[in-house]
Amino acid sequence: DYPTIVMGHGGGGQLSAELVTHLFRPAFAPGDTSALTDSTVLTLPGSRIAYTTDTFVVQPLEFPGGTIGSLAVHGTVNDLAMSGARPLVLTVGFVIEEGMPMAQLARIVHDMARAAREAGVRIVCGDTKVVERGHGDGVYINTSGIGVLDDDVHIGPDRATVGDVVLVSGSIGDHGMAIMSQREGLEFETTIVSDSAALHTLVHALRAAVPDVHVLRDPTRGGVATSLNEIAADANVGIMLEERALPIRPAVRAACEVLGLDPLFVANEGKLLAIVPADAANTALSALRAHALGVDAAIIGEVVADHPGMLVARTGLGARRVITTPIGEQLPRIC
Amino acid sequence: DYPTIVMGHGGGGQLSAELVTHLFRPAFAPGDTSALTDSTVLTLPGSRIAYTTDTFVVQPLEFPGGTIGSLAVHGTVNDLAMSGARPLVLTVGFVIEEGMPMAQLARIVHDMARAAREAGVRIVCGDTKVVERGHGDGVYINTSGIGVLDDDVHIGPDRATVGDVVLVSGSIGDHGMAIMSQREGLEFETTIVSDSAALHTLVHALRAAVPDVHVLRDPTRGGVATSLNEIAADANVGIMLEERALPIRPAVRAACEVLGLDPLFVANEGKLLAIVPADAANTALSALRAHALGVDAAIIGEVVADHPGMLVARTGLGARRVITTPIGEQLPRIC
Ligand SMILES: Nc1ncnc2c1ncn2[C@@H]1O[C@H](COP(=O)(O)OP(=O)(O)OP(=O)(O)O)[C@@H](O)[C@H]1O
Ligand SMILES: Nc1ncnc2c1ncn2[C@@H]1O[C@H](COP(=O)(O)OP(=O)(O)OP(=O)(O)O)[C@@H](O)[C@H]1O
Ligand SMILES: [Mg+2]
Ligand SMILES: [Mg+2]
Ligand SMILES: [Mg+2]
Ligand SMILES: [Mg+2]
Ligand SMILES: [Mg+2]
Ligand SMILES: [Mg+2]
Numbered sequence: 001d002y003p004t005i006v007m008g009h010g011g012g013g014q015l016s017a018e019l020v021t022h023l024f025r026p027a028f029a030p031g032d033t034s035a036l037t038d039s040t041v042l043t044l045p046g047s048r049i050a051y052t053t054d055t056f057v058v059q060p061l062e063f064p065g066g067t068i069g070s071l072a073v074h075g076t077v078n079d080l081a082m083s084g085a086r087p088l089v090l091t092v093g094f095v096i097e098e099g100m101p102m103a104q105l106a107r108i109v110h111d112m113a114r115a116a117r118e119a120g121v122r123i124v125c126g127d128t129k130v131v132e133r134g135h136g137d138g139v140y141i142n143t144s145g146i147g148v149l150d151d152d153v154h155i156g157p158d159r160a161t162v163g164d165v166v167l168v169s170g171s172i173g174d175h176g177m178a179i180m181s182q183r184e185g186l187e188f189e190t191t192i193v194s195d196s197a198a199l200h201t202l203v204h205a206l207r208a209a210v211p212d213v214h215v216l217r218d219p220t221r222g223g224v225a226t227s228l229n230e231i232a233a234d235a236n237v238g239i240m241l242e243e244r245a246l247p248i249r250p251a252v253r254a255a256c257e258v259l260g261l262d263p264l265f266v267a268n269e270g271k272l273l274a275i276v277p278a279d280a281a282n283t284a285l286s287a288l289r290a291h292a293l294g295v296d297a298a299i300i301g302e303v304v305a306d307h308p309g310m311l312v313a314r315t316g317l318g319a320r321r322v323i324t325t326p327i328g329e330q331l332p333r334i335c
Numbered sequence: 336d337y338p339t340i341v342m343g344h345g346g347g348g349q350l351s352a353e354l355v356t357h358l359f360r361p362a363f364a365p366g367d368t369s370a371l372t373d374s375t376v377l378t379l380p381g382s383r384i385a386y387t388t389d390t391f392v393v394q395p396l397e398f399p400g401g402t403i404g405s406l407a408v409h410g411t412v413n414d415l416a417m418s419g420a421r422p423l424v425l426t427v428g429f430v431i432e433e434g435m436p437m438a439q440l441a442r443i444v445h446d447m448a449r450a451a452r453e454a455g456v457r458i459v460c461g462d463t464k465v466v467e468r469g470h471g472d473g474v475y476i477n478t479s480g481i482g483v484l485d486d487d488v489h490i491g492p493d494r495a496t497v498g499d500v501v502l503v504s505g506s507i508g509d510h511g512m513a514i515m516s517q518r519e520g521l522e523f524e525t526t527i528v529s530d531s532a533a534l535h536t537l538v539h540a541l542r543a544a545v546p547d548v549h550v551l552r553d554p555t556r557g558g559v560a561t562s563l564n565e566i567a568a569d570a571n572v573g574i575m576l577e578e579r580a581l582p583i584r585p586a587v588r589a590a591c592e593v594l595g596l597d598p599l600f601v602a603n604e605g606k607l608l609a610i611v612p613a614d615a616a617n618t619a620l621s622a623l624r625a626h627a628l629g630v631d632a633a634i635i636g637e638v639v640a641d642h643p644g645m646l647v648a649r650t651g652l653g654a655r656r657v658i659t660t661p662i663g664e665q666l667p668r669i670c
Contacts, residue, residue, distance in 0.1 A: 046381020
C-alpha cells in the first residue's frame with residue numbers, strides 16, 4: 001500500500017509487521033507460518049541453538065544508562081535469553097559515517113566490550129564499513145548472536161494458555177523516555193536512565209524457580225502493548241491487563257504526559273514479560289524480585305478466553321479499553 | 336593517529352586493518368593473537384561450526400550481475416566456505432532510508448531470496464530499522480551466517496607453507512570494475528559484469544580432489560594483493576606472484592587503465608584464492624576448471640622462503656616489484 005518506505009516501517013508497530021509479513025517472510029521463508037519469535041531455534045548436528053540478529057540505529061549514540069554499543073550487546077543477548085538459551089557468542093557489524101570522532105567510536109567500542117564481558121558473551125568476529133558524510137549517523141551497529149539451548153526448553157508465544165498469568169520484571173518505558181528526554185531537552189531528563197541490561201541471568205533465575213515458563217518476550221520497540229498484542233495473536237488467546245498494576249516510574253509518567261505518550265507503547269531494553277501457569281505465578285514473582293534486575297517485578301495480567309487475539313486493559317476506574325498496536329511508531333530511532 | 340574516521344577505514348586496506356588491530360580486537364578479544372580469518376570456527380556442544388558477518392553498503396544498489404541483496408548472501412556464504420564449512424543458515428539486518436521506493440526494496444529482497452535459495456541456505460531471522468532521509472543510502476544490509484564444519488577440516492592463513500602453490504579460481508577485478516564503470520558511466524560499462532557468486536560448491540569440488548587444502552580466501556575489498564599480503568604476514572612466509580599468469584578480462588584491464596587502477600587491488604565477489612601443497616597443484620587446477628565457477632582458474636604463484644611477510648610480483652619483463660597493501664582504498668562502497 002505504501003509506494004515508499006516511511007519511518008513507521010521501522011517502528012515495531014503494525015507497519016513493521018506488515019513489511020515482514022508481506023515482503024520479507026514470503027521472500028525468505030515461503031510457506032513458513034510459524035510464529036515470529038525473538039530468536040530462531042535451530043538443531044545443528046549434535047546441538048540445539050538459538051540464533052538472532054538486530055541492528056541498532058539509536059540517537060543519541062550515548063545516553064543516560066548506556067551507549068549504542070552496550071545496547072547492541074544487551075539487545076541480542078536478550079533476544080537469545082527470551083528463547084531460554086544461554087548466550088555464547090556475538091558477531092558485530094559497524095557502519096561508520098565518515099568524520100565520526102575516533103574518540104567517540106572508541107568510547108562506544110569499549111562500552112560494547114564491557115557489556116559483552118559482563119554478560120559473559122564473546123564477540124568472535126566483525127565487519128567494518130565506512131559511508132560518506134551524510135549517509136549515516138555516526139555509527140549503526142548490527143549484532144548477531146548464538147546461544148545454546150537445553151533439550152527440554154520450549155518457550156514460545158503460542159504456548160500462552162487461558163488461565164496463565166502475565167508478569168513484567170520491572171518498571172516500563174524507561175529506555176524510550178531516557179532517549180526522548182535527551183532529544184527533547186526535557187527538564188527532568190537527568191532523572192530518567194535507560195534500563196538497558198542483559199537479562200539472561202534473570203531468565204535463568206526465573207526458570208530455576210519455574211521450569212515451565214510458557215512465554216518470554218522483551219518488550220522493546222512498540223513496548224509492552226505491542227509485545228502482548230503479538231502474543232495474543234500468535235496464541236489466539238485474549239490478554240487482560242491490570243493497568244494499575246503496571247510499574248511506572250514517576251519521572252517516566254511525567255515525561256510521557258508532557259510528550260503525549262502512553263508508557264505501554266514505549267520501548268524497554270532491560271525488562272521482560274513472562275507468561276507462566278497460574279499456580280506458578282507467585283513463585284515466578286518471588287524469583288524475579290530476588291534478582292537485582294527484577295526487584296520491581298509485578299503481576300500485570302492474565303490470559304483469558306474472551307476476545308481472542310486482543311489485548312484489553314482494565315483501567316483504574318474499572319473500565320475496559322482495547323489496546324491495539326500503533327500503526328507506525330511514536331518514537332523513531334529509539335534502538 | 337586519525338582524530339576522525341575517514342573513508343579509508345572501511346576500504347579493506349591498511350587503515351581498515353589498523354582499526355581492527357588497534358581498536359576492535361583489543362576491546363573485543365583482548366589477548367587473542369590468532370590470525371584474523373573470514374569466519375570464526377567454534378566448537379559448540381556436539382558440533383563444530385563456522386560463524387561470520389558482513390555488512391553491505393554498495394552503491395549503486397543494483398548493478399550488472401547482481402544487487403546488494405544477492406551480494407549480501409554471496410559474501411557471507413563465501414566467508415563460511417573459505418573456512419571449509421557447509422553454509423546452513425543466515426540472518427539479515429536491514430537499515431532502510433526513509434523514502435526508499437518499495438518496488439526497489441522488493442526487487443532487492445527477492446534477489447536476496449533467490450540467491451539464498453540457489454545457495455541452499457535458509458534465512459532464519461531478521462531485523463528491520465528505518466532511518467530518516469539523509470541518514471542512509473537506500474538500504475544497508477547486514478548478513479551473518481553459520482556453517483557446519485567436519486572435524487578433519489583445518490584451513491587457515493597460517494598453514495601457508497614454503498613450496499605451496501597459489502591458485503585463483505578465475506578472472507580478477509570483475510566486481511569492482513562492474514561497480515565503478517556504472518558509477519563513472521564508462522563506455523564499456525555494459526561489458527563488465529560482477530562476478531558475485533556463491534563459492535561453496537566450488538570449494539567442495541576442490542576439497543574432494545585435494546583434501547589437504549592449506550588456505551582459502553575470497554579476495555574481496557582490497558583485492559588479490561591485500562589477501563595475499565595478509566596471508567604472507569599471518570604465515571610469515573613470502574609469496575611470489577607471476578603477474579602474467581593472472582587472468583584478467585580485457586574490458587576490466589581497459590577500465591582499470593582508464594581509472595588508473597591496478598586489478599590486483601580491485602574487489603572480487605565470486606573468486607577464491609587457494610594455497611595447496613605443490614604436488615597437488617595440478618589436481619587442484621583441474622578440479623577448479625571442471626566447475627562452472629572455475630573455468631578460468633590459474634596457478635598464479637608460490638609460497639617462498641625469501642622475503643617473509645611480503646608479496647612480490649614477477650612482472651612480464653622478468654623484473655620484481657614488492658606489492659604492498661594500499662593505505663586506504665581506491666574504490667569506496669564497492670561491497
Ligand atoms: N568491528 C570489528 N570488530 C571485530 N572484528 C572485526 C571488525 N571488523 C573486522 N573484523 C575482523 O577483521 C578480519 C577482517 O575483516 P574483513 O571484513 O576485512 O574480512 P572479510 O569479511 O573476509 O572481507 P569483506 O568484508 O571485504 O568481505 C575478520 O577476521 C573480522 O572478523
Ligand atoms: N528483514 C527481515 N527479514 C526477515 N525476518 C524479519 C525481518 N525483520 C524482522 N524479521 C522477523 O520479525 C520478527 C520481529 O522482529 P523484531 O525485530 O521486531 O523483533 P525483536 O528483535 O525481538 O525486536 P527489536 O528489534 O525491537 O529488538 C522476528 O521474528 C524477526 O526475525
Ligand atoms: Mg525481542
Ligand atoms: Mg531485538
Ligand atoms: Mg567483512
Ligand atoms: Mg572473506
Ligand atoms: Mg566478507
Ligand atoms: Mg529486531
